[in-house]
Structure formats: C-alpha cells, structure tokens
Amino acid sequence: MPPLFEQLNPPRRLLLGPGPSEVSPEVLRVLATPLLGHLDPAFLGIMDEIMEGLRSLFGTRNRMTLPISGTGSAGMETAVSNLVEQGDRVVVGVAGYFGLRIAEMCRRRGAEVVKVEAPWGQPLDEDQMERAVAAGPTRAVAVVHAETSTGVLQPLERIAAAARGAGALLMADTVTSLAGLPLDVDGTGIDASWSASQKCLSAPPGASPVTFSELAMERFRARRSEAPFWYLDLALLGGYWEGTGRVYHHTAPISTFYALHEAIRLALEEGLEARWERHAAAGRALVDGASAIGLEPFVDERWRLPMLITIRVPEGVDEKQVRGRLLDEEAIEIAGGLGPLAGKVWRVGLMGHSARTGNVERLIAGLRRILKR
C-alpha cells in the first residue's frame, strides 16, 4: 500500500499576518525537548515559573494567572463562561471582529448583551460606553484592548472607571497587546483578561494566557449556577495550577508550555520597555515604507496599533491576488480584511520575533515589485 502521505516539509514563510508570528530559533529548539509528565515535580516547577512570568507580562499580582490549554478563543471563553451567567447584563464594546466574538460567547451564556458599536477602524466612544454601563445593573463590561481585525488600540482608563463605578467586572481581550505594548492589568483595573501565545510572545499557538483578579474570583465563587464547561472551569483549573494540591485536571500540553516558558523568558530578558519600543519602531517603519510606495494606513495615527497595521488597498487592486503573489513569489504571509473590511485593507502583523525593520523592508520590497510602484 502506498503511504498515505510523506513527512511534512512545509514551505518557509515570513509570517507578517495577524498571528502566528515568527517563532524564534530558541523557542523552536525548546519545542524539541523530551517531555516530562504533567504531574512531574519538575514540570510543576515549570508551571510556577510560567505563572510568575505571565504576571510580569500582564502587570498583575493576580494569583489566578495561567495559560489555558487551548488557543486565544479558549481563553476568551474561559473568561466569559466563568464570569457571565444567564440573564446578566453585559456591556460589550464592538468595533471589530473580536468584539463580535465576545458578544457571541456572552449571548450563548444567556446574557443580556448590550452592544456599544463603533465603526471598524475607530475605537469605542467612551461617552457612549459610560452611558451604556450606567443604563442598567451591569454585571460585566467587555472590550478588546488591541483589535486584531482593525488595528485599533482601545484606551481603557475611562471604561475601567465606569465599570468600577458600576460594580461591574472589566474583561479585556489582550490577545494582540500582551508583550507588545504597555499593559498594566492591576493599574488599569482589569478583572479578567485573555491573550494568546502566538502574537507578540512569538510562541506557537495552543496556549492562552489568562488572568483573573480577586474580585473576579469572588464573583466566580458566588455564581448562582454551576460553571458550564468542565474543560475551562476556573475551580478545576485552579486546583491544578495553584494551591497546594496540584490536583490532576487535564493533561497539560507539555511541549507548548515549554515553548511558552522560553518565549516568556526571552521577553523578560529583552525587557518589556525595550520590547514595546521595538514593536513601535517596526510599526513606524511599516507606515513610512508603505507611504514611500504610495500606500496609506487605514487607522488614524492617534489609535493606530504598532503590531497590527491595516493598509488601505489602492483603488482597482485585487487585494487577494496581491496576497497570493506575496505568498508564492516572496514567501511572505499577510492577511486580508474581515467583515466590512474584506477587500478594503491588508492586515500586516509585526508581532514578537516578526517585529523587525528588516522584515518590514522585505515586505515593502515585495509589495513594490508586485504593485509595480
């Protein structure tokens, strides 16, 4: 019988899409480390270091800070399914695809979802958010800190104050911001946050760092109904990750957590401020380079993310064909727009190991060839 398939030999790409980002050689090497068991004392020590490292990245002292054994959406669903119950009024800021996803997950939990919408490409209107929070007994407020579908940075301070004033939990998606721009969970007053390993941390996808404040954990413990999902239940996760028992819950994805450990170590070794500045510099280089070939950013400078930049597709250009040629001829991945931005923007990710001006130069050179500019 002929073999069903050959050993994989994927083409080499430069990953400049919205994630996964380039994984550094150090992290790739660590992935190939032989495995420990998930209850081995040596592995429990690695888990402790991951938790402590994630606290530094999130800017928090929250005990309940750990990676979920799934991708970023699993982290989002961990926050929503543990903190939102049937009938809860939840104000969700929707200015892009991932705001919609939070709203959808809240809807599945039977929440009364109050959507505050903004045009894709702009941040939420903070006045409108304040009014929505004040308009009823609000259980939680959910926003996306760095909206990967639009490239917009959402200021959090006033929204956090509104949530606090209403006694509501603040939930923030930091999938694309963690380790790429200033984030201060405790200082800002974020009660629940989720991120992903494959963005500015530059580890492979498969782990979703999350953090929960003491207030969030109190609310969780005071739920009127049981947490619906066994796999994401904060009580069961806490039993494995923290406390003295280290009770078996599920088998942790050992190799993925090895990679996450090394990615965190590299981020802390670089220093968070230096890392933020590297992302900012890469973003500036991209905007300058794009401008030199007559392309312009979609998002206003005031709230433009450095690590995920949306570029307007010029009139008359087939954006999908350009992306296909970039992939085939230049071995560079970028992404198209989602929802209302489909066909209108390219999304360029400069996250983690990808956030280097040399990568920006390669992309601009490739676009110049393909667009003949």
Added chain:
Amino acid sequence: MPPLFEQLNPPRRLLLGPGPSEVSPEVLRVLATPLLGHLDPAFLGIMDEIMEGLRSLFGTRNRMTLPISGTGSAGMETAVSNLVEQGDRVVVGVAGYFGLRIAEMCRRRGAEVVKVEAPWGQPLDEDQMERAVAAGPTRAVAVVHAETSTGVLQPLERIAAAARGAGALLMADTVTSLAGLPLDVDGTGIDASWSASQKCLSAPPGASPVTFSELAMERFRARRSEAPFWYLDLALLGGYWEGTGRVYHHTAPISTFYALHEAIRLALEEGLEARWERHAAAGRALVDGASAIGLEPFVDERWRLPMLITIRVPEGVDEKQVRGRLLDEEAIEIAGGLGPLAGKVWRVGLMGHSARTGNVERLIAGLRRILKR
C-alpha cells in the same frame, strides 16, 4: 534585576505512566519546524492529511474526523456538549475515573444521567447496560473503550447493538486505545469518539482526535437548543476543517498539529497490526517481568489492556515512596491509582514509543532494586 528564571533544562525521564508517553525523535524534530499560518494553503493541505490519517486510525470514513485544539478532555467535552442537551437521557458506563468524567460533563449539560456502574478493575456488565438502555427513551450511550484509570478493556459490540436498537448514539472514549489496539469505529457502530495525541500515538499532548458519524451530525444539526460551547461548536469546527470554505474559526496549534501529522505518519508506516502486536508484546513482557519479582496484575487477563497495566502494590509497601524513588533514582515515571485504587495499584503505561520490551526491562530492574526483590 536578576532573571525571573533560567532557560528550561528538564531532567530526562522514561515516561511509563498513563501519558504523555515517550515522543519519538522524529516527532520531536518535526516540532521544531518553522510555522505556517493557519490559513496558508500548505497548512490546509496538512490538515487534510491529518484528517485522512485519523480516519485510518479510527477505522472510519466519517467526514467529520479531525483533531480538537485541546487535550483529550476537550475532545470528550466536544462530543458531550454538541450531542447531549438539557433533559436528554444518557446511559453512562462508569467503571473508572474517565467514565465518571463523562457522567460529570453530561450532568453539566442538564442531561438525565443514568450511571451503570461496575467495580473498578472490571468491565461493565453488558446485561445491565442493555437493561438501562431499554428502560427509557435513551438519547445516547457513553462508555470508555480503554479505561486509563483501571487498565480494563471494555468490549463494545453488545453495547453498540443495544444503542443502535434504541436509536441512541454511541459515544466511546478511545483516548488510550487509538493506535494501540484494534479499533473499528464504523464496523462497531460508534457514533462519536474522542482520543488524545499523547497516548498510543506518542505525540505531545494538546490535540484530541475526534470522529462523528453522519447520524451524530444529523442529531447535532437537529438540536433543540444551540450548541453551548463556541470553541468546540461542531458547526464552526466543520467550517474550518472541511467543506470548501475553510472559514477561520480559531488559530490552530500549528506545531502540535505538525507533531500529530508525523506521529500519524509513523503509525501508518509501522502498520496498525504490527503496532497493535508491539503493544501486546510489551504488555506481556510487563506482566511476565512483574511476576518474576513477585508482583501481580490487578486486572483479569480476559479484559486486561496491553498498554495500561495496573499492578497490585504489595502489602506493607508505600507505593508513593516507590514512585518517588523510581523517578529520582531510576528516572522512570509511572503513576499511582486514582479514586478507590489510590494506594492499591501502580499504573504502568506502555503506549506508542514507550511500548518496547527494553523499557519494560528497565522498569523491572528498577523496581527490583527499590523493592529489594
């Protein structure tokens, strides 16, 4: 500031517990392959190969055969959360820890859970299962094919016939059996099954192969209520994994799926019958070796698994201390018992790459030294 922690350098263990099993050097090497994006045409091709390979392993032509982006429990919850609804009568066979877990997940879905229990160390009583299925309108029957907590193989034929006769779906946990002993999902009439990458497939944990029959998918599409779990929703997963659209759902764990691809390739290259025989031979060697130092298996030969063998702890022996010394002095991991078997048995896993007589010899030699036999 001193570094928070050093690059990881875990001690080298021989993994003879209930999983993760030893990962072969080929799979470790593949883990270090640079990543593709999750929507790259080359990655979509790898996904197709994984699906086709998993069909061979499961013994099925089910279109809906794919790996969940989580560990085995996420696969279990995929089956339960998509196929079991509020008020459904579900007959769950409970003869160990993982049967209990299925029952718990069904309970969280609001099902009427009818537990058919058997003593840990024995299979379910098939007469009793038949009677329970016949005693009411049964929506689903759930059993564990290879119970990792006890080392018992559950015969499925009569239970499958009972489920079919009652118009109920048969759900089977094949976490420990897949790629280690004969499994024929289509021939047996299993409608939903879930497994794990880190057992007899010997890939790292983090992927849970699942398969759903056409009947299961029909029942899923005819749900009275929406699927509760966004991350595990079969409709959304199907949109990404199969069909023409390949619609983005979540970011697949690329490196974990690379490893799974290679692990499947190695299993098919070895040949399933040769692989089953290798597991059987390793299991026989363990029982013989244990007997030579006066240790006896806990489970009767008639339903003893080859790849997960429970060994009775001799009278007066502190089993935990023995495991600690095995780990520290011999660098071998085995596991203790769960629930009613805590303190009474050791659990030895001989799964995938671990299922080699040389490993058995190392374990027996270590036990001989520690137990002074």
